[in-house]
Amino acid sequence: xxxxxxxxMPLLNVHDGAxxxxxxxxxxGAEVLFMxxxxxxxxxxxxxxxxxxxADDSPQHHNFSPQGLGGSTVRLVLVVDDPxxxxxxxxxxxxxxxxxxxxxxxxxxMGRVVDPFGHHWEIGKPLR
Amino acid sequence: xxxxxxxxMPLLNVHDGAxxxxxxxxxxGAEVLFMxxxxxxxxxxxxxxxxxxxADDSPQHHNFSPQGLGGSTVRLVLVVDDPxxxxxxxxxxxxxxxxxxxxxxxxxxMGRVVDPFGHHWEIGKPLR
Numbered sequence: 001x002x003x004x005x006x007x008x009m010p011l012l013n014v015h016d017g018a019x020x021x022x023x024x025x026x027x028x029g030a031e032v033l034f035m036x037x038x039x040x041x042x043x044x045x046x047x048x049x050x051x052x053x054x055a056d057d058s059p060q061h062h063n064f065s066p067q068g069l070g071g072s073t074v075r076l077v078l079v080v081d082d083p084x085x086x087x088x089x090x091x092x093x094x095x096x097x098x099x100x101x102x103x104x105x106x107x108x109x110m111g112r113v114v115d116p117f118g119h120h121w122e123i124g125k126p127l128r
Numbered sequence: 129x130x131x132x133x134x135x136x137m138p139l140l141n142v143h144d145g146a147x148x149x150x151x152x153x154x155x156x157g158a159e160v161l162f163m164x165x166x167x168x169x170x171x172x173x174x175x176x177x178x179x180x181x182x183a184d185d186s187p188q189h190h191n192f193s194p195q196g197l198g199g200s201t202v203r204l205v206l207v208v209d210d211p212x213x214x215x216x217x218x219x220x221x222x223x224x225x226x227x228x229x230x231x232x233x234x235x236x237x238m239g240r241v242v243d244p245f246g247h248h249w250e251i252g253k254p255l256r
Contacts, residue, residue: 004209004253006176011139011203011250048134049139053205062226062248071192073247074202075139077181081132098190118201120190122139125132 009044010076011053015065016116017041020054023116027093028078028086047078066118076114076121081122087111104126138204139181142245143193145169148182151244155221156206171189175206194246203240204249211252215239218249231255 006097014020021043024030034044035049040056057065066072080086087101098120101111110124138147142148149171152158162172185193191255194200208214215229218241226248229239238252 004187006178006209007207008138008178008180009205009207010136011205011216013201013203023219045156047136050134052136059199062199062242063203064197064201065236068199069192069197069199070204071187071190071197072139073192073194073200075141075181075191075194076202077137079132079135079140081134084178114190 002007002124004066007051008091009051009053010074011067012076012117012119013057013063014119015057015067017043017054017056017113020117021045023093024054025097027090027115048080050078052076058119061106072118072120076119078121078123079125083109083111086112090115090123097119134222135179137179138202139183140204140245140247141185141191141193142182142247143185143195144245145182145184146169148245149173150222152182155218155223155243157217159177176208178206180204200246200248206246206251207253209250209253211237211239215241215251218243223249238253 028047030045030047035043042055044053071127084101095113095115098112103109108124112122114120156175158173158175164170170183172181172226212229223241225241231237235255236252240250242248
């Protein structure tokens with residue numbers, strides 16, 4: 001049995017998991033790798049192979065959604081080949097611009113959106 | 129120039145970035161790939177090659193820490209070869225157990241801790 005290479009995946013707590021899956025498919029072209037919908041939603045998604053998870057919030061288990069808390073505590077840094085195109089696609093799907101895609105002083109081309117579930121995405125790529 | 133393979137990295141907002149870097153080094157053996165400390169802290173860390181970022185919180189820019197909001201909105205799923213050992217190391221470094229490492233009905237061996245900065249980590253691996 002080969003050793004497990006360490007992996008780190010964010011698990012987004014959302015107020016409406018089923019709607020969030022549809023949003024991430026439309027906004028980022030996410031693929032659904034795994035999903036359970038009995039009781040509450042848990043889903044494993046991937047954006048061009050980059051995996052993340054989401055689940056319905058459950059404050060009684062310390063799983064708060066941004067809508068429930070009034071803000072988010074983790075940003076999602078999404079590195080892609082064409083941040084301008086993916087940013088535009090996310091806005092078209094219903095995300096809101098926090099700041100536009102621009103060349104930043106830290107030598108990334110990057111912009112930031114907040115999605116309808118309150119999660120913040122920084123979409124960009126390093127400048128070379 | 130080769131195409132950028134999509135990557136997704138969580139960026140943890142924390143109340144004290146410098147202390148958080150030290151904690152993640154002790155708790156998870158994290159390696160510091162990049163760090164700026166002028167003004168506020170921004171750091172790029174890796175756990176066995178699995179990258180994440182952290183930054184000092186700045187509520188005026190929508191970057192809330194779990195301590196500031198009273199909870200966290202994203203869980204960190206950390207997949208490693210020996211979750212029992214890493215869980216114990218995190219506890220020894222100052223994390224608190226939410227639930228212990230056990231074989232779960234969803235066929236992962238997994239446990240959950242909350243770190244001193246309020247971020248929740250689910251540490252485990254798939255059962256085969």
